[in-house]
Amino acid sequence: MERQSNREGVKGMLNPTRYGIERVAYWLQRLTGLGLLFYLIGHVIETSAIVNGKVAWDNMLALTQTTEGHIILILVIGMSAYHTVNGIRVMLGHGGIGVGKPGMPDYPYKAASLNYKQRASIWISIALAIIAMLYGAGVLFGD
Amino acid sequence: MAAISPKMAEEVSQTAVPTPKSITLVISKFNPNHESSYKFVEFKVPVQKWTTVLDAILYVKQHLDTSIAVRYSCRQASCGSCGMKINGKPSLACYTKISELNSDIVTVEPMSNFPIIRDLAVDFTSLFSNHKKLKPYIIREDSEIVGDAKEFLQTPKDVEEYLQFSYCIKCGLCNSACPTMATDSSFLGPQALTQAYRYVADNRDKGKKERLKMVDESHGIWRCHFAGSCSKVCPKGVDPAMGIQLLRGYLLGFRK
Incomplete structure (x- = not known):
């Protein structure tokens, strides 16, 4: 008999609340990846406006100079910074670097792979993204 | 031996057995053979400091609703055997004390990502x-039990390479917490991948190439994104996230 699969689905995959900062980092990595993909598509559309002549190009550029355009660019800066720095952490981890060494587990069984270096790297990624966004906001909204 | 007065005995007795408090145990009930969706049923259960979630479920089964499947x-x-979602997080019911949950309402549901047999019991076929x-x-081709072969000696360091991964009790909590398992029904899962590493890291084993080939596929090791949730819920300290990353290290050339 075919039993109900009871899979959590996308909703469960994207729920960042139950498994600590590592799951939040995973969620942010996915979210920023998707955000950057949409930006890349938008960027291709934006730059392709040049083939329609100078007026079309100037109109498209004018869109990026609005408040909404600036906010989107600030988000792109944050997403790029987080995705890059956290991506380096994840790639090194995928090679087995920084995930701890096998050993005798002792109660209360704290996982060596979820060590302070990993957590610190996640917080550094978030902090760098915030700093980059603040700097970007200063440049875009400054005089 | 010093004598104990009746008053002292009464005080000791009062200290040793505190009055039980009550909690609300919410159990997800679902019989896929007769129902189309699950429902939550509430029960008042007396608990002591040492009462586990499994004790509470068995109290319900004994006194309030004998039909609970666990x-x-x-x-x-x-x-x-008793893996389930306790207040939304995969845990072993026998290993989770109600007093540790800091809540007067405890909700138990079947583990996600496994088909439900009935109520809290899930199907472990996959x-x-x-x-x-x-x-x-x-x-390996030779054996320590045939011919005049000697036993395969290992140093404590050799054993340490795989020992923690051999503590897996196949409770399924890691697969239930894994975000990839939530969407990919063909994914091998953290439990199986960690066990692959357990044997690859064992220097008596000669099946490394064979196993690496098995995990190096589209629904294999590459679908792990190191979210770490498997290691967060493992009740035995196996640390599947570490095992999987170390196994991937072989495929990426970081390990020999």
Whole structure:
């Protein structure tokens, strides 16, 4: 008999609340990846406006100079910074670097792979993204 | 031996057995043979400081609703039978004390990512078949039990390479917490991948190439994104996230 699969689905995959900062980092990595993909598509559309002549190009550029355009660019800066720095952490981890060494587990069984270096790297990624966004906001909204 | 006065005995007795408090145990009930969706049923259960979630469920089964379906066996986190979601997080019911949950309402549901047999009991067919698929045994042509072969000696350091991964009790909590398992029904899962590493790291084993080939596929090791949730919920300190990353290290050339 075919039993109900009871899979959590996308909703469960994207729920960042139950498994600590590592799951939040995973969620942010996915979210920023998707955000950057949409930006890349938008960027291709934006730059392709040049083939329609100078007026079309100037109109498209004018869109990026609005408040909404600036906010989107600030988000792109944050997403790029987080995705890059956290991506380096994840790639090194995928090679087995920084995930701890096998050993005798002792109660209360704290996982060596979820060590302070990993957590610190996640917080550094978030902090760098915030700093980059603040700097970007200063440049875009400054005089 | 010093005599104890009746008053002292009464005080000791009062200290030793505190009055039990009550909690609300909310149990997810669902029989896929007769119902189309699950429902939550509430029960008032008396608990002591040492009452586990499994004790509370068995109290309900004994006194309030005999129809509750729950799988359990050893009651000491050794058999891996009583995995379930407790207040939304995969845990062993026998290993989770109600007093640790800091809540007067405890909700128990069947583990996610496994088909439900009934109520809290889930079907482990896919867990076991993925486990078997990766050949969870020493592969080599010679044997220590035939001919005049000697036993395969290992140093404590050799043993340490795989020992923690051999503590897996196949409770399925890691597969239930894994975000990839939530969407990919063909994914091998953290349990099976970790067991692949357990044998690859064992220097008596000669099946490394064979196992690495098995995990190096589209629904294999590359679908792990190191979210770490498997290691967060493992009740035995196996640390599947570490095992999987170390196994991937072989495929990426970081390990020999």
